[in-house]
Ligand SMILES: Nc1ncnc2c1ncn2[C@@H]1O[C@H](COP(=O)(O)OP(=O)(O)OP(=O)(O)O)[C@@H](O)[C@H]1O
């Protein structure tokens with residue numbers, strides 16, 4: 469099937485989030501892990517390429533995203549979506565802005581929109597400021613993120629140092645007037661040379677209006693929720709054939725493992741709640757790991773009964789994360805944890821785990837790469853933005869749930885296990 473929308477996601481949980489929200493419309497969605505080495509065949513109407521580029525140097529991120537764009541263009545896509553985090557995770561160097569500008573240049577377009585709002589998960593944008601629940605981004609737990617601490621809530625100020633062209637805003641007052649008002653404001657801003665337009669949205673109706681206004685844009689950028697209305701809009705435009713057979717989820721054995729590398733406030737609460745169930749658990753201390761290596765963790769894992777779905781976690785409160793980073797450096801602390809959780813995923817799979825739950829985007833990237841998975845099928849949504857996915861790793865059929873740090877209820881881990 470010719471691809472209608474080609475999507476590039478900057479991390480793996482972001483990719484499953486986007487694929488899950490697109491799949492809510494019942495359309496065929498294919499999720500590729502990394503840019504496929506083969507030319508496109510057997511493509512879906514909606515293709516999502518999961519990359520791990522959020523924390524790379526900007527030039528490397530740009531180069532990977534350009535390669536993804538080329539593949540999606542070869543799949544026939546005419547419209548594209550650049551998916552980043554609903555909490556706009558980035559640094560002054562990027563990578564949201566540099567990738568947008570590179571994709572715009574490659575597509576020969578002069579304007580795009582930015583909207584990370586995801587109202588179902590409490591992310592809203594008002595007067596260009598991003599809120600997490602009722603808190604401005606910079607006052608939310610995101611201020612302590614281990615890799616991209618967010619210390620400003622204003623999306624224009626966050627984006628400006630990342631791009632070379634001008635940044636503007638379409639505010640909620642305009643969005644509330646509907647798609648035509650949004651379109652004419654985009655045109656007015658374009659005439660003023662504004663290339664990067666942040667758009668307010670506090671509710672899904674706002675995102676529906678923005679998506680309607682922008683449905684013909686060659687490149688949109690944002691969180692997953694802005695993309696969610698696109699399948700229905702394209703169907704209404706007769707942009708693709710809507711007859712297809714839905715996939716049947718495979719039967720998956722119940723042995724499993726939970727690997728948590730996210731240190732978000734929500735993951736801390738989810739880990740605490742899972743520990744309270746009495747499930748077997750191992751806490752990774754990055755300082756001990758750096759000193760003694762991973763063997764003790766792997767030995768513990770192979771001694772477990774995977775029917776009880778053990779939890780291995782480095783999840784910690786901000787003070788403990790800072791202490792590890794002060795000693796090891798931010799990048800090294802992150803890397804050694806990701807490496808050991810990736811090694812645990814392989815060991816657990818080889819010991820019979822068929823349900824693997826991973827918390828954290830970078831962590832999910834490391835685990836999925838280690839499992840050498842190249843494609844995920846999208847299954848049932850466990851929580852908004854977190855579907856079960858299915859894949860084959862080393863000949864084994866696995867179910868993977870890749871949970872964004874902040875998503876899911878406190879009972880997420882038990883919710884996931886009972887949703888399959
Ligand atoms: N105790 C710890 N000390 C220092 N770094 C840690 C610790 N535990 C985990 N990390 C690192 O913190 C980073 C967490 O990022 P990750 O993307 O996995 O989670 P997240 O940001 O909460 O998730 P998402 O991107 O989906 O919102 C990883 O690189 C992980 O290895």
Ligand SMILES: O=C(O)[C@@H](O)C(=O)CO
Pocket residue numbers: 479481482483485486552553554555691692829853872873
């Ligand atoms: O948008 C989000 O919050 C998530 O999909 C994500 O990108 C987490 O890394």
